[in-house]
Amino acid sequence: MSQLDQVNLFRGWPSTDLLPTERLKKAAVDALSNPLVSAEGYGYGPDEGYLPLRKNIAWWLSDFYAPVRPVDFDRICITGGASQNLACILQVFTDPIQTKHVWLANPTYHLVFQTFEDAGFYQRLGGIPEDEEGLDVSALAVALEAFEKELPEGNEDNEHENIKSPKPHRKSYRHVIYCVPTFSNPSNKTMSLSRRESLVRIARKYDALIICDDVYDFLQYPEINNSLVRSRLPRLVDIDRFLDNGPRDRFGNVVSNGSFSKLIGAGCRVGWAEGTGDLIYGLSQTGSTRSGGAPSQLMSTFINELFEDKSLQRHIADTIIPAGARRYALIISAIKEHLAPLGVTFLSGSEHHLAIGGYYVWIRLSLPFNVVEVCKIALDYYNLVLGDESLFTVPSSTTPQTDRQQHIRLCFMWEAEDKLAEGVRRLGSVLRMLCDK
Ligand SMILES: Cc1ncc(COP(=O)(O)O)c(C=O)c1O
Structure with missing residues (x-):
């Protein structure tokens, strides 16, 4: 076991010095000192969540994404974060009989696999490869076509069977597609506009x-030293609103899953969902919300205070984005110095059609390195925590397996800035040690 201080380039959390602690303390005091606000905060809250926060989020999203028409607050409900809300979406909008398959980009954010399995989709996940522009939508179209053709005879007999009771607020989609269109986890790919439109049509x-887990969208790090006030790309939910005369039915085909975890702190457990008014209402009727009220109601009142004086927007612009840009530059320069000479490559911002951003660099090791072995040695000998590609691979027999898994995810937003280069240097030592073996 290594005696070195641990360096953790695996953990995908915001570093604690990036959190708006002082402002959040004041927000909590302000909310709890105002009897009108605290009375709401202490209650179960309306199913769709704290109304002032829904309104502020709608305004904020309208400003950032600048859709053709502003976002109305009835398109928004408050959630307990993207992970909790993924489970709620699956509870209301899928049925293990009617919903045939779940399609995910491969690699994918690994912690969603269990949520899909819990919702009845064990062994019904399909991984679709990515290229430089993110999810390969042509490959997805081919896979969907083949899947529909190959459905076993008699499978349609259960067309009218449901595990869940039919209710007007519910719809059981035939398929689910899960993706992170902007600065994806783990590969940090961003889908181009044409990809986004094709995906909605499919x-x-x-x-x-x-x-869509749209949890990294606000973390765009412009190359010149000023903060981006607008998103460069529409979300898929914006595209579904307006493309080819808008949604096909009252529920639409996209739900955006947003989160404050990377902006205020993961422990807040507050996020939001956006979709058509009917989809959002349906989501707010999830059994646990009907019983317990909107998730994270008290915390919602604190976060709303951060919107009231725009301190959240200022925190993102003045603290998170400059730190992200600095941290990204630090890790990239360390990769170039310590890993590139050993054959390691990565997709850099300048080759990318969009600004750099997000939390991760997805590096590719050259053959014959075995990434699982590399990560094990890194931990055992250098106390360096890393996540190798196998962790993020969709667990499915239908997922095309690449010959060898060669990627490692490096998170540059958790460790202290001075440890980023140190972690990369240690990884270089592991690779050199394996070369010398
Ligand atoms: C793609 C993606 N979705 C969801 C989450 C978790 O979001 P939340 O904390 O809101 O549950 C993460 C966190 O790493 C993530 O990377």
């Missing part, structure tokens, strides 16, 4: 609900 054709 979802409409195959009756699929696209669940």
Whole structure:
């Protein structure tokens, strides 16, 4: 076991010095000192969540994404974060009989696999490869077509069977597509506009609900030293609103899953969902929300205070984005110095059609390195924590396996800035040690 201080380039959390602690303390005091606000905060809260926060989020999203028409607050409900809300979406909008398959980019954010399995989709996950522009939508179209053709005879007999009771607020989509269109986890790919439009059209054709974790969108690090006030790309939920005369039915084909975890702190457990008014209402009717009220109601009142004086927007612009840009530059320069000479490559911002951003660099090791072995040695000998590609691979027999898994995810937002280069240097030592073996 190594005696070195641990360096953790695996953990995908915001570093604690990036959190708005002082402002959040004041927000909590302000909310709890105002009897009108605290009375709401202490209650179960309306199913759709704390109304002032829904309104502020709608305004904020309208400003950032600048959709053709502003976002209305009835398109928004408050959630307990993207992970909790993924489970709620699956509870209301899928049925293990009617919903045939779940399609995910491969690699994918690993912690969603269990959520899909819990919702009845064990062994019904399909991984679709990515290229430089993110999810390969042509490969997805081919896979969906083949899947529909190959459905076993008699499978349609259960067309009218449901595990869940039919209710007007519910719809069971035939397919689910899960993706992170901007600065994806783990590969940090961003889908181009044409990809986004194709994906929405495919979802409409195959009756699929696209669940987008849009949790990194605000973390765009411009190359010149000023903060980006607008998103460069629309979300898929914006595209579904307006493309080819808008949604195909009252629920639409996209839900956007947003989160304050990377902006205020993961422990807040507050996020939001956006979709058509009917989809959002349906989501707010999840059994646990009907019983317990909107998730994270008290915390919602604190976060709302951060919107009231725009301190959240200022925190993102003045603290998170400059730190992200600095941290990204630090890790990239360390990769160039310590890993590139050993054959390690990565997709750099300048080769990318969009600004750099997010939390991760997805590095590719050259053959014959075995990434699982590399990560094990890194931990055992250098106390360096890393996540190798096998962790993020969709667990499915239908997922095309690349010959060898060669990638490692490096997170540059958790460790202290001075440890980023140290972690990369240690990884270089592991690779050199393996070369010398
Ligand atoms: C793609 C993606 N979705 C969801 C989450 C978790 O979001 P939340 O904390 O809101 O549950 C993460 C966190 O790493 C993530 O990377």
